[in-house]
Amino acid sequence: AQVGEAVQEVGRVKNELTDRLAGAFRDYAAARRRADRYRTAILPRAQEAYELSRKAYAGGVFEYLRVLEAQRAVAQANLEYVRALGEAWKAAAAISGLTLEDHWPPAPHVPSAEPRKEP
Numbered sequence: 001a002q003v004g005e006a007v008q009e010v011g012r013v014k015n016e017l018t019d020r021l022a023g024a025f026r027d028y029a030a031a032r033r034r035a036d037r038y039r040t041a042i043l044p045r046a047q048e049a050y051e052l053s054r055k056a057y058a059g060g061v062f063e064y065l066r067v068l069e070a071q072r073a074v075a076q077a078n079l080e081y082v083r084a085l086g087e088a089w090k091a092a093a094a095i096s097g098l099t100l101e102d103h104w105p106p107a108p109h110v111p112s113a114e115p116r117k118e119p
Helices: 002-058 064-099
Strands: none
Touching: 002 064
16 A cells, blocks of 8 residues: 555656646746847847937937937846846756756857867
């Protein structure tokens, strides 16, 4: 009887850990997608809008308030980007703990900048 109960408990714990790991992976993937979107699309567009508004102000087309609004948009986009990165790392830490991995996610492979030596 005790063996059967122990087997059931192991199965229950396994299911719980699997669910927690799946949730952590979902959180990680969503945060990485959000961070990538900010890095590749939102931040560059916000920066471009700021630069254009600054030039328009210098040319006398815009008032300074427009420049400040564009600058605030850049700062807000940067803040959201950093938040998304923080959420990704928080989820990565949860995954690392659940899988008992010391370093997760693994560091990306960066090719050496040194020229290859021919034999």
